[in-house]
Amino acid sequence: MDSQECLHANEPWIRPGPMRIASWNVNSVRTRLEQVTAWLQRERPEVLCLQETKVADALFPRQAFEELGYQLAISGQKAYNGVAIASLLPLDDVQIGFDALLGPEATALSDQKRVISALIDGIRVLNLYVPNGSSLSSDKYSYKLEWLACLQRYLERQDQQGDPLCMVGDFNIGPESRDLHDPERLSGGIMASDAERSALRQALGERLVDAFRLFESGSGHWSWWDYRTGAWDTGRGWRIDHIYLDPSLQQCATGCVIHKDQRGNAQPSDHAPVVVHLAWPAADDGEDEGHNSWD
């Protein structure tokens, strides 16, 4: 866009886009470190959000990211869960856990390290690792529904802050039939039950939209392939890793891509990275959106 470039030429303190925000469940950041750094070196996304880092903060392999120019915000624990944000741009106002916004009511849901956010170039980047739920009859399933109800309250609070919001992560939910390789068999089961889908929709509200579906309406696009069933070799995947944008970022989105090739690596994660491309900062269309003022 020429008009946008002119704008930036006249406003040299505005960094010209694009902004790419990626999400990747790496299933152990230490085991996957070489794959992650190789991918970062090649793709150089401005932001990479990681899930299932599976490492206590003191043992997080910080140096490998910092050598590539990435700053880190991490929230991990031994063996399970764990989230992190790596960014080429400064990370401000890092918030860890639901209790950062909700206080004591959410403390019980903050033992498991599944929530981290930071303000990056004026965008609130929220990185989530939604509980899996195990099976419909499991205690973990009720925990998942409770967690999603808490997410709804958290997002209502986040909305009040007024920052543009990009929410990414492993949602452990296939929102619709087109997100499952075998909807007839899988619908209604774990990760595809009405209650999970409804709880996610409730949390999203009217404002948050799945960036991938802004560009691709078809089925057959997956972000996760089960290790156990030879799912990768037979193409039986799910699309459970998502990027959600609020209205101010929807209008900036220029693409959303799943880097499926990473699932074909030797010793891969069972998830592939998802990347949203944003033209950011937004071009000034004359209407003050509240997020792009520089006076």
Place this chain on the structure above:
DNA sequence: ATGGCAGCGTCACGCTGA
């Protein structure tokens, strides 16, 4: 209906993930 594969912690296999 069940298991299958992978990572972790701690050293034989159980727990967890999805």
